[in-house]
Amino acid sequence: MQVLVVEDEQNIALAVDRGLRAEGFGVDIAEDGTKALGLIRHNDYAVIVLDLMLPGRNGYDVCRTLRAAGITTPVLILTAKDGEYDEADALDLGADDYLTKPFSFVVLLARIRALLRRSAPQRSPVLRAGDLWLDPAAHRCGRGDERLELTPREFGLLEFLLRHPDTVVSKTDLLAQVWGAWFEGDPNIVEVYVGYLRRKIDTPFGRSAIETVRGVGYRLDGKGG
Amino acid sequence: MQVLVVEDEQNIALAVDRGLRAEGFGVDIAEDGTKALGLIRHNDYAVIVLDLMLPGRNGYDVCRTLRAAGITTPVLILTAKDGEYDEADALDLGADDYLTKPFSFVVLLARIRALLRRSAPQRSPVLRAGDLWLDPAAHRCGRGDERLELTPREFGLLEFLLRHPDTVVSKTDLLAQVWGAWFEGDPNIVEVYVGYLRRKIDTPFGRSAIETVRGVGYRLDGKGG
DNA sequence: GAAGAAGCTGAGAGCCCGCTGAGAGACGCG
DNA sequence: CGCGTCTCTCAGCGGGCTCTCAGCTTCTTC
Structure with missing residues (x-):
């Protein structure tokens, strides 16, 4: 977990360096913008801590160059509290968070952790078909306000259907995509699970989101039934 | 590409506004829920960025009202990380994605792009002949607003005819293309199914899309009869 | 106008397809 | 070890789809 600290004030740089190392981070220090960009080009940092007031190429420049690349x-x-750039500018120029000097190390650490958490695997948006919704990342789904409890297999099936709304998907496709191409069992399993699903997402609500297209496959209604 | 930002904190609203404009979006700002709903009623936004903590009508209300409409x-x-609503609630009340404050502009942009990508309807080519239409992907067809319920065989036959409008197709071709080259039964089956089709797509509408060309085959009128 | 060819249609048989309930096996948890 | 859950198999059933067949209509030709 590498962190780059771009800071020209020796005492601050040193304090941050020691503090982050103590927390288990690997730390590189760059005392000006040019060196910073050089390091960034050749390393893969998890977070960059960037002072705006730098000799030569300032933080503003660094940030823009970074994003442009x-x-x-x-x-x-x-940022210095009285600095010429304010918080709004910081976000505007492509920063992800900001901290005004003087700052406490604990706060800095907390912010860094927050950034790391956030840059962790991107969550895909919620899938929807009318009032039927499914959050792949959170592994939850429901109809309107009502939560639905699905087994993993049911969840996978519904997720696949929701990713192909208003399209007929063949049982062969479902088998390959939800059960895996290597599945060797009775293909009837698809019908069985569609049945389970309907009894959870449709029947209790008097709806019919999953339609059978005889001889072809199944279709999920994009409006939720 | 219009985006509505519902946010009462001036500096955040401004930063997001500037950032999104720099990326080529058109941006409207609403500082409370009531104004937001007013704007939504009269404009067609591609995405709505909605703060939950608002003066007056809160984001929770706005979202539900929206969906209800x-x-x-x-x-x-x-959402504020320590807010009274958590991320889980956001999904239930009809949101498509959520972000906790403080958020990074890069992430916000990425999420907005992801939402746009998903809401872009992947148009499947629909076959048409006048007001007669057939969607191969969705496996649906109809005449004007009226949906037509076809059996798989009827559907296949109509699809083939629609792919060769204003052209005479021989019964031999139909047999080979719709029934399969290996078909060994009574060729009369084509006439039988053309009959079925006519009784569904023509007779009830007083039309005649499928014309008989005696001694040669059938022709589907490109204008739907 | 008659005869034959071509096309249309109604009736019905068979069967394929999809749905469902029952239950066995695997797995995890207390 | 017992229990509950989940996955999957299997067999039966019910309905609708496909197809055959025979009789009828329409068109063509002489």
């Missing part, structure tokens, strides 16, 4: 590493900006 | 515009919820 398509680097999306989270950036935490350090 | 049948508006399906993707909603991205902003």
Whole structure:
């Protein structure tokens, strides 16, 4: 877990360095913008802590250059409270969070952790079909306000259907995508699980989101039935 | 590409506004729920970014009202980490994604893009002949607003005819393409099924899309009869 | 106008497809 | 070890789809 600290004030840089190392991070220090960009180009940092007031190339420049180059590493900006840039600017120029000096190390640590948490695997948005919804990341689904308790297999099946709304998906596709291409059992399993699903997401609500297309497969109604 | 940002904190609203404009979005700002609903009623937004903590009508209300009105515009919820609503609630009340404050602009942008990507309807090519239409992917067909219920064989036959409008197709071709080259039964089956089709797509509408070309085959009128 | 060819249609048989209930096996948990 | 849950198999059933067949209508040709 590598962190780059771009800071020209020796005492601050040193304090942050020691503190982060004590917390188990690997730390690189750059005392100006040019060196910072060089390091960023050749290393993969988890977070960049960036002072705005730097000799030569300032933090503003660094941040823009970074983003322009398509680097999306989270950036935490350090601003002097009375500085010429304010918080709004910091976000505007592509930073992910900011901290005004003087700051407490505990707060800095907390912010860094928050950034790391956030840059963790991107959650995909919630899938919807009318009032029927499913959150792949949180592994939850429901109809309107009502939560639905699905088994893993049922969940996988519904997720696949929701990713192909208003399209007929063949049982062969379902078998391959939900059960896996290597599945060797009775293909009838698809019908069985569609049955289970209907009894949870449709029957209790008097709806019919999953339609049977005889001889072809199943279709999930994009409006939820 | 219009985005509505519902946010009462001036500096955040401004930063998001500027950031999104820089990315080429059109941005409207609403500082409370009532104004937001007013704007939504009269504009067609691609995405709505909605803070939950608002003066007056809160984000919770706005989202439910929206959904209750049948508006399906993707909603991205902003929640305070320590707020009274948590992320789980956001999904239940009809949001499509959520982000906890403080959030990074890069992440916000990525999430907005993800929502846009998902809400972009993947158009499947629909076959048409006048008001007669058939969607191969969804396996649906109809005449005008009226849905037609076809059996698989009827559907296959109509699909083939629609792919060769204003062209005479021989019964031999139909047999080979719709029934399969290996078909060994009575070729009369084509006439039988053309009959079935006519009774569903023509007779009830007083039309005649499928014309008989005696001694040659059938022709589907490209204007639907 | 008659005869034959081509196409249409109603009736019905058989069967395929999809649905369901019962239950066995695997697995995890207390 | 007992219990509950989940996954999957299996067999039966019910309905609708496909197809055959025979009789009828329409068109063509002489």
